[in-house]
Amino acid sequence: MSFALATGMPIDQSLAPLRGGLVLMGGALSWIICMLGWFFNPHGPESLAVEKVYRELGAFLDSMGTETFRRARQRTVLAMKHAEDTLLAGFSNRRNPNELKRLYLLNEHANAIFLDAMEISLNKKIVMPPELGQSVRALAGAIASKTKNKKKILQPDQMTDEVEGLFMKLYNADAIMNEPVQKIDQAATISKPSLKTIFLGAFDKNSIVFLSSVRYGTILTIAAIIAYSANFNRSYWIPLSCAAVMSGPTIIATFHRAVQRTFGTVIGLLIASLILAAVHNEYIIVLIILSLTFITELFIVRNYGLAAMFFTPSALIMAEYSSQSYDFGFFATVRITDIIVGSLIGLIGSVILGSRSASFSII
Structure with missing residues (x-):
């Protein structure tokens, strides 16, 4: 994800330490809060x-x-x-x-x-x-x-x-x-495979982890080629949307996530437009982003479509204020276009590469 986001930034090697440091600081803060x-x-x-x-x-x-x-x-x-x-x-x-x-x-x-x-x-x-x-x-x-x-x-x-x-x-x-x-005169039987066993087992040709990784890698490569060769604005949103849609465990779940992400994004765009039209104070924007992120974490484990309604306006608000271009129409059009394209690639790729899986044969 960090690699994809970096491709949408201006090329400036001198800013690499700063950008990497900001990512490190964000991850470190999250880790500290979780470990309290x-x-x-x-x-x-x-x-x-x-x-x-x-x-x-x-x-x-x-x-x-x-x-x-x-x-x-x-x-x-x-x-x-x-x-x-x-x-x-x-x-x-x-x-x-x-x-x-x-x-x-x-x-x-x-x-x-x-x-x-x-x-x-x-x-x-x-x-x-x-x-x-x-x-x-x-x-x-x-x-x-x-x-x-x-x-x-x-x-x-x-x-x-x-x-x-x-x-x-x-x-x-x-x-x-x-x-x-x-x-207590009872023995607790704890069986936990070593990290080496897990790692080597993932590279077995019959491992579902290995097969899924090959499928994910192939589809995301195709999504990245399409995104960057067609010169989409904010091209990284296409492989990111493709990866989000493909995280469904079955073909049916993949289709549901594609539909949920699309409709959730449209509703999220409406929410973002209302916020940007009514709020012009940076401190209030920070509180709004905090609230949207909090609501996203509440809903994302229950329903991906509901979560998309809140992380979409959060992303658009951050994008508009960080770029200081204040062109909401541009960001909204680009995001919904890239998300639809990425979702379709993920859905089509999952159907083609997973057509012989047990989850697909149930349809």
């Missing part, structure tokens, strides 16, 4: 991830036998996958603090409860008692707060052997939460 939480709660992300697993697990247990079962099951699986990735990212071979061990064991028990519940769900005659979901959520509330679970596990008067097994696993998880780690 480490001083107060080093394992906060891991605790929140495991807490979410138990909250989703409680909702999943309540949904058994209802119409919301499939959706709750999917949310629980996604939460467990996210927790596993977060725990592995926080693991280090040089140190293995007790708090991480506790979280690993709690996550393993949540997986065991989920698998047993899935097996029980095959027998549609068995109804989960509400006390089970309530107890799981009570345990979830104690994970991130670092306090003992003061709420007792509510056990129904009558239950089947299968449900009793779930309560036994829940009792074990409660013990792991409340007892000192030194007294």
Whole structure:
């Protein structure tokens, strides 16, 4: 991205240290802000991830036998996958603090409860008692707060052997939460491949990472050739838009991102025009860019089209004020043209190179 942006700047080798330093300062500031939480709660992300697993697990247990079962099951699986990735990212071979061990064991028990519940769900005659979901959520509330679970596990008067097994696993998880780690006689099995294994595996000819990289590289090369050979203004927006659209995991997702980016950009242009027409104070512009960036980060994990409505005016405002040309019509026309061209290249390239993939054959 930095390389593409540099191609749109005036050629001046003497400014290379300044431009590189500005990028370094921006990245360093972001890193410092993100790492501030480490001083107060080093394992906060891991605790929140495991807490979410138990909250989703409680909702999943309540949904058994209802119409919301499939959706709750999917949310629980996604939460467990996210927790596993977060725990592995926080693991280090040089140190293995007790708090991480506790979280690993709690996550393993949540997986065991989920698998047993899935097996029980095959027998549609068995109804989960509400006390089970309530107890799981009570345990979830104690994970991130670092306090003992003061709420007792509510056990129904009558239950089947299968449900009793779930309560036994829940009792074990409660013990792991409340007892000192030194007294827990369980081993946390942590399997994390080395950096060398990951790196070399990515270059295997059968690796999906390698195949995807070749596909991305080929399409982005074509997008860059078209952008710079046709002398588009702000040519770097074309490969950037192409890369953003292609980040969808399937052909359908790629098509959705192309449509969302196009419509989001059009609406974003309208928002930018209103802001630039009404606001002429630099300090207020800074606050507006801050607000737009904040809203973008809130929406981009949920809906790319909504996020495009806010990062588009932010980019246009910065472009216009940094260039001091104040020609909004020029920037708006250039951006929407380049984004449409880049999105089309990404969509066509994904269809051609990914036509034999499993995701495409579903269409």
